[in-house]
Amino acid sequence: MNIRLRRAIRLFLQRAVGRYGYHLYHESVNPLISWDYPQKEWIICNFCGTVFHRASVNHSEFLACPNCDAIARERVAYQCILNEIYRRFGVARLFIGQSNELSQWKMLECSPRHNDTRRKIYQDTFGHYLASDFDLRTHRADIKIDLTNQDDISQFPEAFDLILCSHVLEHIPDYKQALQNLHFMLAPGGLLILQVPLLEGEYTPVTWEEFHADNTPVFHRFSFDLLLDLDSFFSQATAVVGRLKFRIRSPEIAKNKYDFLNKNQERCLILGAQLSRYYGLGAPDLCDAFIAYK
Numbered sequence: 001m002n003i004r005l006r007r008a009i010r011l012f013l014q015r016a017v018g019r020y021g022y023h024l025y026h027e028s029v030n031p032l033i034s035w036d037y038p039q040k041e042w043i044i045c046n047f048c049g050t051v052f053h054r055a056s057v058n059h060s061e062f063l064a065c066p067n068c069d070a071i072a073r074e075r076v077a078y079q080c081i082l083n084e085i086y087r088r089f090g091v092a093r094l095f096i097g098q099s100n101e102l103s104q105w106k107m108l109e110c111s112p113r114h115n116d117t118r119r120k121i122y123q124d125t126f127g128h129y130l131a132s133d134f135d136l137r138t139h140r141a142d143i144k145i146d147l148t149n150q151d152d153i154s155q156f157p158e159a160f161d162l163i164l165c166s167h168v169l170e171h172i173p174d175y176k177q178a179l180q181n182l183h184f185m186l187a188p189g190g191l192l193i194l195q196v197p198l199l200e201g202e203y204t205p206v207t208w209e210e211f212h213a214d215n216t217p218v219f220h221r222f223s224f225d226l227l228l229d230l231d232s233f234f235s236q237a238t239a240v241v242g243r244l245k246f247r248i249r250s251p252e253i254a255k256n257k258y259d260f261l262n263k264n265q266e267r268c269l270i271l272g273a274q275l276s277r278y279y280g281l282g283a284p285d286l287c288d289a290f291i292a293y294k
């Protein structure tokens, strides 16, 4: 083969491999890699529709889409939106981008991980998309909203059809006030998708010093009994999980994490192992969210 042609093919392959983030790894190097899934698999990003190779650890903070950078736990929240499209319109969409049903929705996302591609898709797909942050310091956002500041909240009465609040509540001392205010900002029939780290078998206040990677203090360790708090403010609240029956493998998760749900299975929506695998929703013991209706 012509040497130039060979070089061109090699360059193309290198770039393609770089783009799709494929790299070699071994379980002995990183024990977080799940035993549940074969290593050579493809993931469909349920936000932008990109298909990419499963090439990083099977954890809620990894499996980033090479196009829009959505990670596993974000795709759990997007799956909740796709489920809602089906519930309201009877239309089964594969991914968020170009889901026409969302063109009338007003959406608020609290402290999102910023990505230009994702932001553009949000703006093109939703009727109105607003990203907020507590102090505009940690995250790039459109507006400052402190979820416990009544002046901030009072600007948005019944303003949003959908609020996505992910990994925020554990950093707010008065989280119940924040829940009440999230309810206040939802339009009638509106939907809150809430994610918090669920590590415990029951609610545990953090009385020691605990910080997340971006140096924000943590005040609460939540469990599925957060459903009881959601009941105080919302007309209906459901826990969403990837699976319910499996062996917990992550060392940071309490072994009794699912006890509350096992006793209240009617309050639980199970996405299932297949869907979790195809959409790359991460390890089953960290694949969860809450949905709550006004």
Ligand SMILES: [Zn+2]
Pocket: 045, 046, 047, 048, 049, 050, 065, 066, 067, 068, 069, 070
């Ligand atoms: Zn994507």
